[in-house]
Amino acid sequence: MKLRQTSNIKGRILIATAVFILAVLFWRFFPTPGEFISETIFRPLLQGETALNNLVRGESQPLSDEESNELDYLRAENASLREVLGQSDEPRIAAGVIGRPSALPYDVLMIDKGSDDGIKVDTPIYIGNDTVIGFVAETYQNSSLVALLSTPGFASTAYIFGPNIYTTAVGIGGGVTRIHVPQGITLNIGDLVVLPSVSPGIYGTVSAIDSVPERAEQYGYLTTDKPISSLKVVAVGTRPLSVMEFDEARAVVEETRREFLSIGVPAEFLIEAQSSTSTATSTEEGLEADAEVNTVTE
Amino acid sequence: MTFRILYFIGLSLLSVFITPLIFVPLAVLYAIRYFAIEILPLAFLIDVYFGAANSLPLYTIGAFLLIISLEIGKHFLMLK
Numbered sequence: 073m074k075l076r077q078t079s080n081i082k083g084r085i086l087i088a089t090a091v092f093i094l095a096v097l098f099w100r101f102f103p104t105p106g107e108f109i110s111e112t113i114f115r116p117l118l119q120g121e122t123a124l125n126n127l128v129r130g131e132s133q134p135l136s137d138e139e140s141n142e143l144d145y146l147r148a149e150n151a152s153l154r155e156v157l158g159q160s161d162e163p164r165i166a167a168g169v170i171g172r173p174s175a176l177p178y179d180v181l182m183i184d185k186g187s188d189d190g191i192k193v194d195t196p197i198y199i200g201n202d203t204v205i206g207f208v209a210e211t212y213q214n215s216s217l218v219a220l221l222s223t224p225g226f227a228s229t230a231y232i233f234g235p236n237i238y239t240t241a242v243g244i245g246g247g248v249t250r251i252h253v254p255q256g257i258t259l260n261i262g263d264l265v266v267l268p269s270v271s272p273g274i275y276g277t278v279s280a281i282d283s284v285p286e287r288a289e290q291y292g293y294l295t296t297d298k299p300i301s302s303l304k305v306v307a308v309g310t311r312p313l314s315v316m317e318f319d320e321a322r323a324v325v326e327e328t329r330r331e332f333l334s335i336g337v338p339a340e341f342l343i344e345a346q347s348s349t350s351t352a353t354s355t356e357e358g359l360e361a362d363a364e365v366n367t368v369t370e
Numbered sequence: 371m372t373f374r375i376l377y378f379i380g381l382s383l384l385s386v387f388i389t390p391l392i393f394v395p396l397a398v399l400y401a402i403r404y405f406a407i408e409i410l411p412l413a414f415l416i417d418v419y420f421g422a423a424n425s426l427p428l429y430t431i432g433a434f435l436l437i438i439s440l441e442i443g444k445h446f447l448m449l450k
Contacts, residue, residue, distance in 0.1 A: 110419030
């Protein structure tokens with residue numbers, strides 16, 4: 073009896089080992105059939121869950137004709153303003169979010185556009201105008217996997233306004249990224265953060281600080297202004313991210329600094345001399361203020 | 371058998387929609403009750419679809435370790 077039980081266990085362990093080895097080999101060298109089966113099963117489930125969520129929250133009301141026309145008009149106006157202001161005219165693809173971190177098996181984002189819609193691997197994912205939250209790690213036929221900058225283990229170079237330092241931000245999951253700096257550097261909650269290697273926009277703010285005087289280092293926790301768990305739509309860039317040199321990164325930081333010093337003041341409230349001479353006031357190294365500091369920027 | 375199939379379908383759905391903190395204990399119970407070899411293909415599909423950015427198929431490895439350890443454990447605990 074005892075012998076039969078032992079041989080039964082050995083048989084089971086043998087079967088499990090064989091299936092495991094096969095699964096790992098397929099995962100590593102031949103994932104395409106698995107990807108196809110997974111997408112066929114999981115994508116409809118994720119889309120169904122998202123649709124159900126929207127239905128329950130009453131967020132799936134279709135736009136009226138008037139609202140659609142207004143949206144089209146605003147899009148056209150936005151495009152022309154971008155052209156006038158000389159901003160990047162990189163086309164972007166809007167994609168719906170069907171899976172978010174904390175609910176999915178890995179700390180990733182799933183979007184409902186894939187290779188059939190022109191999504192490419194390594195292209196950036198934007199929320200808002202210039203904020204990159206991650207990049208496309210894998211594309212499937214009708215969906216894509218987005219690796220977030222907050223995915224555990226992902227490291228990116230960050231610049232913190234306030235202490236004005238470059239440091240490394242490491243993802244810890246759940247939409248949170250952690251920086252790790254020595255004591256003595258003054259971190260404040262609300263300090264703006266830029267990840268110059270991926271985008272010129274503000275990534276987010278320092279939302280919490282873990283600083284114990286007895287410890288040689290302190291931690292700052294960064295989050296995006298819009299929580300990643302509440303995202304519904306993102307924009308996918310069409311140009312893959314590329315490696316950046318430090319000088320380029322520094323230029324990006326300076327550009328961002330200039331941008332957040334300027335605000336969009338309506339023409340009726342804006343008072344300035346109609347002169348073409350320079351009125352630069354900043355003396356900070358590397359920062360040359362534009363001739364018209366109050367230029368309406370996007 | 372019907373209960374086993376329903377349990378596995380429920381487990382598969384939960385693996386996609388909820389946090390592993392809830393899914394893993396249910397998978398452990400399933401593996402205690404049955405020889406849960408079908409968890410391995412499920413874990414493989416999860417790794418292939420959601421874990422493409424990872425360097426290791428964590429779910430497949432986890433499922434394998436779970437099955438092996440519980441099969442050995444069940445023998446010593448005389449659960450089966």
